[in-house]
Amino acid sequence: MSHRLPNGGRLIQRGKPQKFTFNGKHMTGFAGDTLAAALLANDQMLLGRSFKYHRPRGVVASGAEEPNALVELGKGDSFEPNQRTTTTELFDGLTAASQNHWPSLDFDLLSINSMVPQFLTAGFYYKTFIQPRAFWKHVYEPIIRRSAGLGKAPSDKARDPDRYEQIYAFCDVLVIGGGIAGLQAALSAAQSGVKVVLWEQTAHWGGRAPVDGVEIDGKPADDWINTTLQTLEKMPNVQIRTRCMGAGVHDHGYVLGYERITDHAPELDAPRHRLWRMRAGKIITATGAIERPLSFAGNDVPGVMLASAMRDYIVNYAIAPGAQIVVVTNNDDAYRTAIAARKAGIGVAAVVDARAEATGALPTQARVLGIKVLTGKGVRKVKGGKRVKGVELCRIDSTGSAHTEVLECDAIAMSGGWSPVVHLWSHCGGKLIWDENGHFFRPDPNRPPLGADGAGFVLTCGAANGDLGAVLAGAHAAGQSAAGAETTPATPTDSLPEEAPLEPVWIMPRAADYDLRMKMWLDFQNDVKVSDVQLAAREGYHSVEHTKRYTTLGMATDQGKLSNINGLAVLSDALGQPIPATGTTTFRPPYTPISLGAIAGEARGATFQPLRKSPIHDWHEANRADWEPVGQWRRPYTYLRAGEKRDDAVNREVTNARENVALLDASTLGKILVSGPDAGRFLDMLYTNMMSTLKPGKCRYGLMCNENGFLMDDGVVARIDEQSFLVHTTSGGADRIHAWMEDWLQCEWWDWKVHTVNLTEQFAQVAVVGPKARQLLERLGGMDLSRETLPFMEWAEGKLGGFDARVFRISFSGELSFEIAVPASQGRAFWDKLMAEGAEMGIMPYGTEALHILRAEKGFIMIGDETDGTVIPQDLGLNWAISKKKNDFLGKRGMEREAMVNPARWKLVGLETLDGSVLPHGALAVVPGLNANKQARTEGRVTSTYYSATLGRGIAMGLVERGPERMGEEITFAGKGDKRIKARIVDPVFYDKEGAKQNV
């Protein structure tokens, strides 16, 4: 029976009971409990089922390393799977449920897997399900996914109600870990005056020291911790933060910190998690160490815990893990657990020590307290299924075929030594060395992660550095070194009883037979046993990285925090090589999983992505705009009238523009000012045609290609004066083309005298289109816009109806058209004025779909429809816009390559279906026969296709092999399924070929 002790508990507040439920059962804990502690206080030993065999599992650790005690927390929108009970602080109203079992935690049918473990050995999935091939996807995988796995994913309808945020911060020295080493390092660094930040992942300062009985300057560690904290809190150059985990160390001192603000207090109106994006000059990892389990048969039975964890539960939370415990160890440290248990009034059946003798200070103290110590012994096997009932012992060097004695107990504390937490040191390339005394990997101070200056930027101290005894002197030195301060001797001294060396025990007993080895768990979460790693070695897996993936050792959500060293020690032994020769797997961020919410930060809801709005956006919204995304802009696709269908609205808008007067919000068009003495020369390089000869006051259409000759943008250039041009780009192309210009100016033609300024958003631009366009503008008055004064492809500046206007006589519709730019702040008023003045003329706005149809009727190409990154201007019959006089322009050479001048290229033509129907988007023109991939052979494709309200039939443009040479020919397009559609190749200009209508 695990239960709460009547007294004690460093971290709990007995006056504040907290109610919670586990699998619907009501339980009570105390403020300060972790969920794991609270569950143990309620004798809830069994917490979940393992991944593969569905073995019963309970709490094994007391911190971030916990592999077993994962639960589902919360419900509905707040539901989260795979939450570690050992790092979940209890709060009133918490709801938790166990996972990975069916139908119930106590009675799991899938645990039948456990009765035949020889069927699920290393590589089982690979070996068993490889044939027949097609079965994997449809049969095996769905079944395996149901039986293997941890928590369920949240419902696809769930919407996380919490808020999350990120924050950027900067410091000189970042100390990660708030144990006594981290506190000292922070203090020593801060005393030199540099800016110091200290993070602790739990809610408490001081780490293990108070539990382990460390004394500082002769007093309990807690005294020194409190004093040091007060000092740090008063220093203006120091910031300290609990519940903030150093998640990852990246290049250039960039560190991610994961702060859990309201996980322990969900009632607070605050962001749940905050992701710190810290840029630190130097980083000190004071991340402590993690105790290693021992590999004995049944080491996964609920009630078997790390010795340090059991000590934590006794001292910090006043939890008795059982009435009678057994401690199994290969070192002196675990005796602390026996001593703590005895002092708390818990029975200690024995300390089972694998070493031949145990005569250090701690074993001696244990004996003095009357605790039985059995040396040279190990665990043969644990008795019990869903909880520990006893333990059979054997001689440590035996095969374990027979037991020497049996001890009754209901909890077992195990300790195989400690492994420094080297994760953060290793994330950015810090190397490790094998410590022959402590039998662990620790940071190699000569090979730290290197910064841009070639010097190490990560230091380490305390247990994270492999200092398992006194740590303050090392921490002080690390703090001063990180701060670049002069070295002074440390003042406080921490002291611990002397400890005898541990004796490595990677398998218990050392010569265990197969039956025992296949019950020795290495990776608790992924169900990897000693026998699996040994099998992998026999099958030829020598690399630790390959073995990891073959056996899944260390691949679970705990990333092998407990299993890593034990696993590679077993592998090394199987391979007959020393552990350093095997090496470790790679340590990758994050240290423990961080929430997706923290990664998304503020990017959700209204701030998910910028939505760009033109100055006239609100009018569109108020007038039933049916929106479509254009880059990050929203543009009206059409404006729906009451009861109107989309197509009808579009056709109405097209007809109105052809017959009357219509408005288009063209504000999104890119507008880039290019100015300077070399502006003309620059544009001659950017465009395929000549721009330098353009006269001020005139406009010219131009094409821009990339270096390979492929068409990338088009638009009208207006010459403003001798030195400056206004370049219009496509709506989606403005930023890209501006960057393209700057790339050439800054990297290639840096000595050319050219400036570019992106003026896209300075202007609201309105296209006034249709035969009555001039009539409308004349009503506004102020500018002479007659054909004589402002001919086609010219522009003029003036006051139009009182607005500061620049009027361009350009047309993308084929109608009489004026594009009028006014300052953006006047845009809405200008639009309102046009709508009001045009009301009695029947003015209508039109959207992007009408824009597309109007241009398609005229055979005007659209970047992104007729082009896709593989199309050169010649494919589109735009040879007229390619200068033959210029020596060079971007794309000139590309266009001359063999494939580009092949006469069989697909070229632009118009397409008319024989029955007048509208061709499907992107339809392919098919010819009889199959290609090498057994697909239908093709000779062209549709690039734009619409119903033309003007012509009363479907029209399309497409790229067809030798298209322009085949005018009048009928070709066949593939529709849905076997449907075939006949179309005739025609001129792409369907409407007003001579251009009379735009030139009035």
Next chain:
Amino acid sequence: MSDLAISALPGARFEGFATVAEAGLQGMITLRGDLGTLAKALSDVTGCSVPETRKITQAGANAVAWMSPDEVLILCPHDAAPAMESSLRNALAGEFATVAAVSDARAVFTVTGPAWRDALAKLCPVDFGTLEAGDIRRTRAGQVAAAVLVTGAEEARVICFRSVAQYMFDLLSVAASKGSEPALYA
């Protein structure tokens, strides 16, 4: 025409641990060229000297902010910008210099209160501890370009493109929302 001119989000305001407010119309002129060459015209027209790197100079209602080694941004009353633009163009005729009014390409927000740095630190990868009144920093906020002008001990101005004014306002409001005080600078 100023009676017809409106800013991007007139009157938008959010009270959190810092106050976010749209600043209304602001005259702005981009001036590019060799800063030494520009100095006289700049001083004659605005009264301001050429700012040092990442600094703002001020004279009466006008200010000039450093933007890059060959660009400054003139800030002036919105109504005054067109005249100032043509004065500069005249003064710099014949030089390799570019003058462009950009008043309406932008939206401006003030973030005020002792904790303005704590709000902006959530959006901009900038060490705001190094910025003081009279500094400018070009950066990004969330997913869009931004310039932060520190205009007082407890006030900063954030300039962004006009089209993303709503996004910027929403971002700043989220960052300054009560309960989310990070206690980083304040």
